[in-house]
Amino acid sequence: MGALEDIRFVEEMALELSADCGSDSGAGSGSEPEPESNKEIEEAVKVLLQGLGEDHEREGIKRTPFRVAKAFRDGTKGYGQKVKDIVEGALFPEAGLENTAGYAGGTGGLVVVRDINLFSFCESCLLPFSIQCHIGYIPAGHRVVGLSKLSRVADVFAKRLQDPQRLANEICSALQTSIKPAGVSVVLQCWHIQFPETQKNNLDPKHPSEFEMQGWVQSSVCSSSGVLENEGNSFRDDFLSLLKFRGINVDSGSSLEYWCPSRSLKMSKSGVTQSAMISAVASILQSLGEDPMRQELLGTPYRYVHWLMNFKKSILEPKLNGLSLRSINSPKRIGGIHSELNLPFCSQCEHHLLPFYGVVHVGYYCEKEEEVIERSYIHSIVHFYGCKLQVQERLTKQIAETIYSVVGRGVIVVVEANHICMISRGIEKIGSSTATIAVMGEFASDRGSKALFLDNISKSTASWG
């Protein structure tokens, strides 16, 4: 299905749904949403949990609707904020800065703030993405703005459903209007998690899972106004030079047609069996103060549901009975321990309905070559337990128990993960990272073997994150 058909399809679908969720009430962006609309979002999340085959009264996910609603609300609070309120009172008179241009008058020059850390919800798939924002402006009218206000204004627009280029444009335009400088330029470097390619039955060792999320989709965008607008302009050269001091290189433009990986999902009407879930997502958009009929949002409910359905309960049959020990040529033996390191995985946090992903390291005792388990089998076990609503602690335990049931003597499992729900708190572009460890059988008493295995992980060059 081509892009045009795609659009036609999502438009049809959206029209069908608009009756359900009452999108003709015309709730646009800008007005502060009512606090009670969190309840509506919570109800919609319950529909999503049911669609995933879960009991929303189960202890672990009982408060998930509350948490998801809160995260969506906090992450889109920019709809209720006004740039004027932020900038007002933070414009300071400074001598020597003329009205018209940067260094007219001699010394009023470019001001650049680099490495402002933000995050947004992607308007195409509703997953959060991470942003490094760099802003330059040339003061005019004998006034400068408090430096922290640049990041606060940027955050007003980041806290909406966004696309990198529109976000850059909105920040740039708001600063131009509110500060009235000689020029503004905004550069964003954005990182979006990968989507799993397709759902495969990857318990077949001949076709190991593609369900990996290594690396990020990266996009750099730029938006400029005033004297910073023209490429090759001297002020613009200065701006790019000052970014380069911190290792920030501005691409000439991304070659991606769509930056969000969900946009390359094939849509098919026949595949849409989750219309209740799709309606629920459309109603969330509306509760957040968005218009689900806005062109860019038309396919969003479908894409978000498509993503969620990767983690439907029991979507994989437990075919682990077929698990066999077989001889392979493996160089990864240390002492009597066989190690499989850096097995990639992606799972879905049941507390926040957001992915966590990373690598699994497995070690087990194995004296003979016949006792080695093929890497693809272990990967299948990881995939099986990852593809559902999870918590990292339980995932670690389940993988360990399953392998222990086969190998008997002793197993150690370490799971290292980034939780996307941590993006909003994060340092770097990935936030903090979580490690869990499960130890069974002889590993619990054999400290030397355990230390050897952990040391081996340290040495392996894990490229996750």
Added chain:
Amino acid sequence: MGALEDIRFVEEMALELSADCGSDSGAGSGSEPEPESNKEIEEAVKVLLQGLGEDHEREGIKRTPFRVAKAFRDGTKGYGQKVKDIVEGALFPEAGLENTAGYAGGTGGLVVVRDINLFSFCESCLLPFSIQCHIGYIPAGHRVVGLSKLSRVADVFAKRLQDPQRLANEICSALQTSIKPAGVSVVLQCWHIQFPETQKNNLDPKHPSEFEMQGWVQSSVCSSSGVLENEGNSFRDDFLSLLKFRGINVDSGSSLEYWCPSRSLKMSKSGVTQSAMISAVASILQSLGEDPMRQELLGTPYRYVHWLMNFKKSILEPKLNGLSLRSINSPKRIGGIHSELNLPFCSQCEHHLLPFYGVVHVGYYCEKEEEVIERSYIHSIVHFYGCKLQVQERLTKQIAETIYSVVGRGVIVVVEANHICMISRGIEKIGSSTATIAVMGEFASDRGSKALFLDNISKSTASWG
């Protein structure tokens, strides 16, 4: 004066002051302070501004009391927060985790969250410091805690006046009490800005300024309980291994007597001429819900005022008339441009009363060797304009204008700075960075020379930050 005398001195001073600020009302930590107490803090900040020789009605600093009060209040909001409220509802039942120890039952193992980014106000000097926090715990009682709650509990204690070791102890003890796990361990890596050594008249080129803030004071601390308490314990080994995966090495303990550099300031009663300012700071401590008579806080008002007084208006006489052009052997000439790169500076942001610091790069046209200005003179100019309440834009302009008045033909000045007020928003340990540029005379039209100079900065290995 030795440490003991120091303590006696601050105790005496504190007793004298306690009458002024009414510290006998017994305001301890824990109770939510009244909102109107922000007004008291604002009044105290006005006293500080007056003590610095400033007019607190001046446009640029009119709202500084408001901003400083808000920053102190936000940065100490942990006094009003309860760990119980955070953890309640975030303890999830998980099978397989026994009551007593980590891998009893086979699989209940260590959970580690690494690289939680926090900041605190230093209880010794009231400047913020930056923290990377790493927490490990071993679930017990068949329940795990939501991962994000570990960082939220840590933040409750970070948002108080703190010292690294006490912060680690308080986080550890709160988690042990609220989650009741088999054990908890907390590792903090903390960074504190350097203090300028002493106030010198550094306009004497024979004794260039020591007023530099390169590098950070770093301290690593650890606090543990339960089965993670004993060094050499197997669980503890696991914890240290999982930290090592992310390059985190736990020191065996810092050798610093005091980690805050202000603690090595020599105190002398004769030097205390700012008793109104010191009383004002003591009243701020009280408004924040602290007890200014708490042992660790006794010298804090003195130290904070001592720090502020580095930036008293006109503390340096403008001796720039003595500025001379003189011949030196300098290899830093590119074309007809002479460059002085990476001149360190520290200044004080007049909007937040917090330092910003970094490096200044200066370029100017100079055809003959006799026209070269000695580096120490340029450094003196930088120091002269840095040592007062400033904004980075003005500092840049003033340095450019002063040098232009001597060299005539053309000057370019670039200032790169970290603003400590950005620590609270920051990625990495330093937050975002700000660059400003001023261009005068022929540099404004000579794009080639400007590009050459900027390129040269990129290539110089600035070690600031």
